[in-house]
Amino acid sequence: MAISSGEASENLTAYRFRWIGYGFLVFALIDTIHILLTLNTEQPTWVLSTIGQFVERVVVPILGFTLVFFGEYYGRKNAEKIWLRILSWLSLVLAVVFLLMIPPVFLQTFSVNTQAQEAVNKQLDQRLTQLKQLEDQLARSNPEQLKQLATQLSGLGVSVDPNNPEAVKAQIQARIKTVRAQLQTQAQGEASGQTSNLWKNAIKWSLGALVAAVLFFYLWKSSGWAR
Numbered sequence: 001m002a003i004s005s006g007e008a009s010e011n012l013t014a015y016r017f018r019w020i021g022y023g024f025l026v027f028a029l030i031d032t033i034h035i036l037l038t039l040n041t042e043q044p045t046w047v048l049s050t051i052g053q054f055v056e057r058v059v060v061p062i063l064g065f066t067l068v069f070f071g072e073y074y075g076r077k078n079a080e081k082i083w084l085r086i087l088s089w090l091s092l093v094l095a096v097v098f099l100l101m102i103p104p105v106f107l108q109t110f111s112v113n114t115q116a117q118e119a120v121n122k123q124l125d126q127r128l129t130q131l132k133q134l135e136d137q138l139a140r141s142n143p144e145q146l147k148q149l150a151t152q153l154s155g156l157g158v159s160v161d162p163n164n165p166e167a168v169k170a171q172i173q174a175r176i177k178t179v180r181a182q183l184q185t186q187a188q189g190e191a192s193g194q195t196s197n198l199w200k201n202a203i204k205w206s207l208g209a210l211v212a213a214v215l216f217f218y219l220w221k222s223s224g225w226a227r
Contacts, residue, residue, distance in 0.1 A: 014070055014071040014074065014075065017067045017070045017071070018067060018070060018071070020067050021063070021065070021066065021068035021069075021070065022064070022068060023064075024061065024063050024067065025061060025064035025065070025068065025087075027060055028057070028060045028061035031057050032054075035050060044115060045108070045112050047104055047108045048109065048205075051101045051104065051205055051209070052205050054098075054101070055098075055101070055205045055208040055209050055212065056205075056208070058098070058208065058212040061094070062212065062215050062219070065087060065091055065216075065219045066219065068084070069087075069088075069222070069223050069226070073225060073226075084223070084226040085226050085227055087223075087226070088219075088223040088224075088226040088227050089227070091216045091219040091223065092216070092220040094216045095212075095213045095216035095217040095220060096213070098209045098210075098212040098216065099209070099210070099213040101206075101209040102206045102209050102210060105202050105205050105206050105209070106202060106206065109198050109199060109201075109202040112198060113195055113198050113199075116191070116195075117191050117194075117195070120187050120190055120191045123187070124184065127183050128180065131176050131179060131180055134176060138169060143165040146165035146169055147163070147165055149168060149172075
């Protein structure tokens with residue numbers, strides 16, 4: 001029975017889709033190998049960054065599976081049918097893997113956020129301690145030392161009267177007070193920004209992993225013909 005030109009064109013389209021799908025799967029495999037080979041477990045955020053990389057690249061394997069399964073068994077050779085069975089079960093495995101990525105995202109985000117907050121607070125405490133030491137030193141300074149300090153400040157472009165030690169002390173104390181407030185505000189802003197970015201990424205990657213898990217499960221369920 002002769003095949004019409006329309007049917008031949010449809011068959012060719014199916015073959016093209018499948019080959020493109022296999023190409024996508026090869027790209028996904030290369031990406032996976034690259035991610036695993038470049039893991040840096042010494043970084044505290046390596047779990048988050050690794051999951052994020054997988055989630056942000058998951059579109060490629062999903063498209064690959066979809067195109068490979070296109071047309072079901074039509075025009076398949078026996079050897080390819082074996083691969084289709086493997087790919088069908090692999091889609092279920094990937095669904096489970098991406099679903100299991102969600103809890104570590106939140107746990108690691110909480111842990112990293114706590115460490116980041118502690119680092120910010122430690123740095124703030126160190127700077128506040130330095131300011132406190134400067135205040136103590138200023139309180140113990142005699143008029144001659146204050147005069148020398150005023151001369152040094154004048155050389156740096158800070159307008160002070162070297163003949164008025166008390167004015168110098170008051171000006172420096174006011175400056176210390178301003179710097180202390182700025183440091184505290186800066187630390188709060190830095191901590192808030194880090195927390196916001198961490199949880200934004202956590203929510204984005206968790207939702208992405210959930211969607212990927214659902215799509216891979218659907219691919220497995222809809223490819224029952226291959227099993």
